[in-house]
């Protein structure tokens with residue numbers, strides 16, 4: 001980070017980049033400030049009293065100390081009550097704001113599954129592991145999970161919400177600057193949890209409109225290059241290495257043309273059709289010794305993107 005980028009917004013926390021961030025940060029710093037004051041007071045008095053009232057030679061005078069003081073008791077009850085209610089009010093204000101999305105919000109459906117994020121826009125555009133939104137406009141996320149608990153967390157926007165299978169959860173934010181950042185899954189969901197990331201891209205409204213018009217498409221690239229970019233953006237690398245390392249799924253190093261033994265017997269030679277089938281219907285032919293955990297990419301990748309992925313895998317040696 002360049003020194004010029006350091007400002008009060010990012011003193012401890014990531015750069016505050018949404019309209020709701022100020023309220024969250026205020027509540028955080030208020031709780032923090034109160035905690036520091038309480039700690040200094042308690043620890044300071046503990047040390048002071050330990051020194052001042054330590055056991056000394058001579059007659060024991062401790063018994064003569066006051067054992068009740070109504071004023072003191074009222075003070076140490078009333079002051080914390082007021083402070084805690086103040087903190088509650090601060091948190092409540094931010095919470096109410098976060099709980100109700102503005103009417104004009106852009107609604108994006110979010111589907112979480114092990115270990116990828118997919119986003120569906122009102123016009124039907126779908127993306128995987130990439131959430132693109134316009135700046136200065138509220139975005140409402142309607143979120144659901146296909147399998148287990150996940151949690152959607154964008155530190156810069158100060159938003160975090162669990163995603164629970166069998167129900168919808170929602171949240172909203174309004175980005176305040178053009179930027180790129182990361183969505184983190186922040187609920188442990190399995191061995192690929194730490195790799196369950198998506199990119200957030202905030203664009204000017206006109207750039208966003210153009211992005212939506214082109215269906216979130218990438219600029220023209222040679223197929224293998226496009227495939228490399230998809231391999232990374234779709235999160236394939238969370239479970240498939242390209243260097244021969246065994247992770248969750250078979251390594252894809254030199255996969256093309258390989259003979260694979262299948263779970264339940266039989267063999268397959270990896271060709272274009274097997275790769276295509278395995279991306280769209282991953283449970284059909286599982287390589288022996290691997291768990292059947294790959295999600296389907298049906299509806300998430302277009303045919304041209306499948307071609308590109310296959311071109312890339314052919315070249316992965």
Ligand code: CUA
Nearest residue numbers: 150185189193
């Ligand atoms: Cu999904 Cu952790």
